[in-house]
Amino acid sequence: MPPRRASLFVTCLVDLLYPEVGEASVALLEDLGVEVDFPEAQTCCGQPAFNSGFEEDARRVASGLLDAMESAEAVVSPSGSCTAMVRSHYVHLFHGTKDERRAEALAAKTFELTEFVVDVLGVDHLPGRWEGRVTYHDSCHGLRELGLTGQGRGLLAGIEGLELVEMARPEMCCGFGGTFSVRLPEVATAMADDKIAQSEETGADVIVSGDSGCLMHLAGRLSRTRSRLRPMHVATLLARARGLAPASR
Amino acid sequence: MAMTPDAAVRKRFEDRADVQLRKRHLPLIIGRATDTREARRRDIFAELDLPGLRNAAEAVRAHTVANLHTYLDRFAERAEARGTKVFFAATAEEAVSYVRTLAAKRGARLIAKAKSMASEEIHLSPALEADGIEVVETDLGEYIVQLAKEPPSHIIAPAVHKSRTEIARLLAAHHGRSLPDDPEVLTAFAREVLRRTFLEADIGISGVNFGVAETGSLALVTNEGNGRMVTSLPPVHVAIMGMERIVPSFEELSLLLPMLVASATGRPVSTYFSFINGPRLPDEVDGPEEVHVVVLDNGRSKILGTEYQSILHCIRCGACQNVCPVYRQVGGHGYGAVYGGPIGAVLTPLLVGFEKAGDLPHASSLCGACTEVCPVKIPLHEQLLALRRDVAREQKPVVEGLAFRAWSTAWRRPWGYRLLARLARAGQGMFVRGGRIRKAPPPLSRWTNRRDLPPVARRTFRERWKDR
Numbered sequence: 001m002p003p004r005r006a007s008l009f010v011t012c013l014v015d016l017l018y019p020e021v022g023e024a025s026v027a028l029l030e031d032l033g034v035e036v037d038f039p040e041a042q043t044c045c046g047q048p049a050f051n052s053g054f055e056e057d058a059r060r061v062a063s064g065l066l067d068a069m070e071s072a073e074a075v076v077s078p079s080g081s082c083t084a085m086v087r088s089h090y091v092h093l094f095h096g097t098k099d100e101r102r103a104e105a106l107a108a109k110t111f112e113l114t115e116f117v118v119d120v121l122g123v124d125h126l127p128g129r130w131e132g133r134v135t136y137h138d139s140c141h142g143l144r145e146l147g148l149t150g151q152g153r154g155l156l157a158g159i160e161g162l163e164l165v166e167m168a169r170p171e172m173c174c175g176f177g178g179t180f181s182v183r184l185p186e187v188a189t190a191m192a193d194d195k196i197a198q199s200e201e202t203g204a205d206v207i208v209s210g211d212s213g214c215l216m217h218l219a220g221r222l223s224r225t226r227s228r229l230r231p232m233h234v235a236t237l238l239a240r241a242r243g244l245a246p247a248s249r
Numbered sequence: 250m251a252m253t254p255d256a257a258v259r260k261r262f263e264d265r266a267d268v269q270l271r272k273r274h275l276p277l278i279i280g281r282a283t284d285t286r287e288a289r290r291r292d293i294f295a296e297l298d299l300p301g302l303r304n305a306a307e308a309v310r311a312h313t314v315a316n317l318h319t320y321l322d323r324f325a326e327r328a329e330a331r332g333t334k335v336f337f338a339a340t341a342e343e344a345v346s347y348v349r350t351l352a353a354k355r356g357a358r359l360i361a362k363a364k365s366m367a368s369e370e371i372h373l374s375p376a377l378e379a380d381g382i383e384v385v386e387t388d389l390g391e392y393i394v395q396l397a398k399e400p401p402s403h404i405i406a407p408a409v410h411k412s413r414t415e416i417a418r419l420l421a422a423h424h425g426r427s428l429p430d431d432p433e434v435l436t437a438f439a440r441e442v443l444r445r446t447f448l449e450a451d452i453g454i455s456g457v458n459f460g461v462a463e464t465g466s467l468a469l470v471t472n473e474g475n476g477r478m479v480t481s482l483p484p485v486h487v488a489i490m491g492m493e494r495i496v497p498s499f500e501e502l503s504l505l506l507p508m509l510v511a512s513a514t515g516r517p518v519s520t521y522f523s524f525i526n527g528p529r530l531p532d533e534v535d536g537p538e539e540v541h542v543v544v545l546d547n548g549r550s551k552i553l554g555t556e557y558q559s560i561l562h563c564i565r566c567g568a569c570q571n572v573c574p575v576y577r578q579v580g581g582h583g584y585g586a587v588y589g590g591p592i593g594a595v596l597t598p599l600l601v602g603f604e605k606a607g608d609l610p611h612a613s614s615l616c617g618a619c620t621e622v623c624p625v626k627i628p629l630h631e632q633l634l635a636l637r638r639d640v641a642r643e644q645k646p647v648v649e650g651l652a653f654r655a656w657s658t659a660w661r662r663p664w665g666y667r668l669l670a671r672l673a674r675a676g677q678g679m680f681v682r683g684g685r686i687r688k689a690p691p692p693l694s695r696w697t698n699r700r701d702l703p704p705v706a707r708r709t710f711r712e713r714w715k716d717r
Contacts, residue, residue, distance in 0.1 A: 012660075015710040016670055017703045022710035038714045043666040049653045051615060053637030057657035064661050140616035169284075173574040177614025182695040184612065187266050189699040190578040191614070194276060220700030223685060 002121045005035045007072035009065070009110065011082045012044040013212045021212055024239035025078040025113050031244055032121055036076075041068035045085040050093060051178050059093055066094075066102045074120070075110040078235045080142020080210050081178075083112040088145045112142055113235055114151040114210055125158040128241030133163045135204035136234075137195065137218075138171045139211035152210050152234045159241045167198040174209075176217035192221040199229055210234045260585060262612045269579040275410060276578050282409045283571035289515020290568060290622070306508045307626040309501045310562035313493075317553065317561075320462040320495045321544065328465030331527035333540040337492075341371035341547045348373060348454070348487055349380055351541065355485055357382055357451035361443075363471065363479040364388040365456025366404055366565060367489040367545050369587040370600075373454070384454075385446040387475040389439050396423050402581030402589060404567035405513045410580045443475065453479035453537070457490035458565075459505060460542070461524075463498035467542065469523040470510060477523050486525070486537040492544050493561040505564060512566035512624040548600035557632055560595050562625045569619035569629060575612055584609060591619035591629045595636065603640050610636035667711075674705045 006029060010022040029036050043064055050058035065086070069075050077083045087107045094103035111120055118124050134156060142148040156164055175181065175191025182188075196218065199207045207229055209215050219231040239245035269275060294302075313320055325335040338344035352360070360382055362374065374384045374395075386395040390407035394400065396419045401407030408416065417430040420438060428438060447453075455476055459468040467488055469476045480486045496502045510519045529536035552561055570576050570590030581589030586597040586606065594613055598606040610633045619629040641650070659665035680686045686702040688694070696702050 010710050012666075016673075016705050019706045019708065019710035019713055023713065038711070040711060040714075041663050043660045043663055046657075049657060051634065051637070052649070052653065053634075053639070053641035054650070054653040054657075055638055057653040060657040060661045064663075140614070140618070144617035144621055171618070173614045173616035173618065175574065175614060177616070180611070180614045182692065184263055184266065184575075185695045185699055186263075186270050187575055187578055187612075188614070190270055190276065191574050192700075194280075194574070194578070216703060217700065220685075220696070220702060223701045224687075224699065 003074045004033065005037070006074045006076045006116065007069055008036055008038050009042060009045075009069065009075050009077040009082065009086075010038065011077055011079045011212065013216065014078055017216065018212050018233065020245065021078050021233040021235050024233070024235040024245045025076070027239045027244035028113070028117070028235060028242070029076065031242065032117065032123060034121070037072075039068040039072065045082045046093070047082065047085045048179055050085065050089060051180075055093060059097070062090060062093060062103075063099055066099055066106055069106055069110075070102070072109065074116070075106065076113055076116045077110065078113045078210070078233065079212060080112045080139045080146055080148060081213055083110055083115075084141035084145035086110045112146055112148060112151075112210060114155055115146060115148055118151040118154060124154050126155050126238060126242060127158055127160070128238065128243070129160045130237060130241035131161040132206055133165055133202070133204045134206045134208050134237070135165050135167050135199045135202045136170055137167075137174060137199070137207055137209040137214060139209050139214045140171075140173050142210050143171055148210070152208070155238055156208070156234070159238070162241065165202040165204050167195075167202050167204075169198060172198075174214045174218055176211075176213045178213065181217055188217065189221060192217055193225075196221060196225070196227060196229065200227065204229065206230050206232050206237070208232050208234050208237055262583065262585065262608045265585050266579040266583045266612070269583045274412065275580055278412050279409055279577055279580055282406060283577065286406075286513075286515050287568070287571045287622075290512060290571070291515075293511050293515050293517060302504075302508060303624055303626050305504055306564075306624055307562065309496065309504060310564070310625045311559070313495055313497060313501070314553070314558060314561045317493060317495065320497055321492060324460050324462040324465055324495055325544070326465070327463065328460075328527065328542060331465055332530075333465060333527045333542055335542045335544060337544045337546070339546050341545075344371050344489065344543050344545050344547070345373055345376045347541075347543055348489075349376060351485070351487065352377060352380065352382055352452060355451055357485075359446065359450045360384045360452045360454055361446045361450035361479045361483060362386050362391070363453070363455035363469070363476040364391050364407070365454065365489050366401070366587060367456055367491045368454060369401060370491075371489070371545065371547065373489065385443070385450075387443050387446060387473075387479055388471070389436060389473060392439060392443065393419060396420065400582070400587060403570055404565050404588065404590075404592070406567070410582070447475075447478040447482045450479075450483040452485045452487060453481075453483040454487045454489065455479050457488045457494055457542070458509060459496045459502055460490055460494055460544075461497075461499060461502055462495055464526065467523075467525040468496075468502055468506065469525065470506065470519045470521070471523070472514070472520045474521050477521055480523060480525055481536055484537055485539045485541070486528075487541045487543065488525070489543050489545060492546050492549050493563075508624045509564045509566050512564075512568040512622070552599050556635060557595070557599055559627050560592075560599065560632060562627055563592055563596070564625060565592075566624060568622045568624065572618040572622050573613075574616060574618065575614060584612065591633070595629055595632045598636055598640070603643050607640040607644055610634075610640060670705055670709060674707075677704050680704075
């Protein structure tokens with residue numbers, strides 16, 4: 001029996017900057033019969049400090065997430081990157097500390113949203129309707145650390161009216177990379193432009209990803225360069241296609 | 250003459266990268282070349298048990314490096330038994346000085362060089378040239394970058410950053426004649442030019458892909474046959490070998506050589522595999538009179554026994570460079586050292602120290618593409634992460650350290666997090682135009698110089714959740 005209850009780990013980026021992605025995630029899960037709760041003690045997975053080499057600060061913030069999700073049955077997050085931080089790196093981050101066990105426990109019950117829907121709930125087809133051409137960006141951590149390849153695409157394939165067009169290198173990094181995007185802004189921007197050029201070549205209207213970090217970076221570049229391509233989180237698109245979320249903000 | 254730390258390593262990656270980013274055509278040229286290699290690599294492994302091969306290759310490398318001194322001693326003993334001279338160089342200076350002394354003793358005036366990253370690492374050619382010796386690179390890519398007076402920008406394809414037109418112009422200018430930008434014509438032309446070098450050189454210098462401990466042999470892979478000429482025609486052959494470039498026997502070699510070739514070029518076999526067993530024997534008709542192997546440490550042995558030991562498993566195939574999205578934008582020269590891309594971002598700081606290259610581990614978005622392709626399963630992006638931690642511990646950057654401490658102090662508790670969010674929302678008002686921030690003060694200007702930034706939402710998710 002798949003879990004009927006899930007705790008949303010909304011991530012700091014979605015909470016603060018893209019709350020509609022969190023709402024779409026909740027709507028999708030509830031529509032599938034999952035009872036969703038939101039442990040309000042959560043803040044962030046600690047990845048910015050971890051990726052910058054400041055493990056102690058990462059641990060300080062991450063231990064807050066361990067506390068917040070202590071009693072959760074399953075944890076679901078609309079981010080491949082934050083999920084990968086918890087699942088792939090917490091064990092290392094808390095290795096040899098009193099929280100090692102709790103870190104392992106959280107890693108074992110944390111899932112990325114599309115992964116949870118497809119692999120845990122066993123739902124690989126979501127009927128819905130949405131008109132447009134979509135290209136899918138495989139966010140790196142979801143792809144390489146969680147092994148997510150087909151989940152998001154599979155769910156989009158069930159949407160009527162939606163045409164999925166692959167870019168030349170969907171698995172190539174968009175250049176966000178967390179603190180990388182401000183540490184080396186020119187390199188990060190060049191990488192975004194590469195990704196955007198590939199996406200535009202497909203003739204897509206929308207570039208979809210499962211990570212708000214990538215989307216924030218791409219969106220910032222798209223609006224600066226006045227591209228007609230729109231960025232959208234996979235949760236938002238699915239919720240809209242299923243009539244669970246308003247068509248726009 | 251101090252050779253080891255490339256002067257360019259002292260400059261920040263960001264500054265070097267910005268120079269490369271101004272070459273707008275660079276990602277196109279590099280992308281085309283590296284994508285082709287990567288596509289071929291995927292094709293060739295699609296038919297094979299890649300996970301099994303990677304596990305096996307990793308096991309061979311891990312075992313060899315864990316027992317490196319045993320195998321190195323065996324290699325040296327067997328090589329010397331066949332008449333090869335083996336010199337262990339602890340530093341770049343020692344290695345260079347050995348070759349200079351040898352060249353002086355032989356009265357060398359012309360040296361033919363095959364591709365060798367280790368010789369680039371120790372800056373061998375400039376030192377020999379300073380002694381008045383003409384050094385000619387005979388690998389076509391190396392020859393091109395030599396004419397351009399540039400270091401190689403890729404482990405396997407040194408001139409990957411040059412377009413056909415640039416190459417034609419370089420060759421034409423150097424030889425005072427006009428040449429079309431047709432690769433076949435250019436290659437044929439270079440072949441003519443280089444033939445004289447092979448025949449007249451007093452010394453041939455090469456790298457080594459693998460040293461075989463069991464037999465004391467050197468294994469060399471080339472596509473152009475220049476490696477064979479350099480190691481057999483001149484009366485003296487000097488091979489420069491990184492100390493970790495050892496395999497126990499031909500059995501392991503039979504796994505690693507095809508892995509190297511397939512990962513590097515996407516071809517099932519290389520055009521030339523050369524196995525060098527030592528100098529010419531009395532009953533043999535050709536081959537050099539002397540063979541010298543310079544085994545180079547230059548910072549490698551201090552990596553042994555650390556959590557970074559697996560970086561010494563590297564077989565220098567360049568596959569991580571081919572898939573690296575950062576390398577694609579800035580090329581090998583952005584890294585300021587002989588090894589660019591992910592392998593360089595890990596290896597260079599370990600070899601030359603954090604003071605000079607502590608920022609290289611940050612020259613990565615941590616996308617993990619490098620780890621995914623590495624034929625010997627080096628966890629490159631995890632090593633980059635670990636290096637960032639070690640660099641932060643050693644350098645203790647004050648501003649960044651304080652910022653992360655303030656951040657973790659606030660964000661470890663939900664009330665601190667909510668407070669910061671409210672402060673940000675109150676403070677951002679003057680910067681938000683049309684729903685986005687186009688210009689923010691430092692340090693956020695590092696974002697907004699090139700990209701718009703979304704403001705903190707009027708109502709965050711958690712505020713909306715409360716009102717559900």
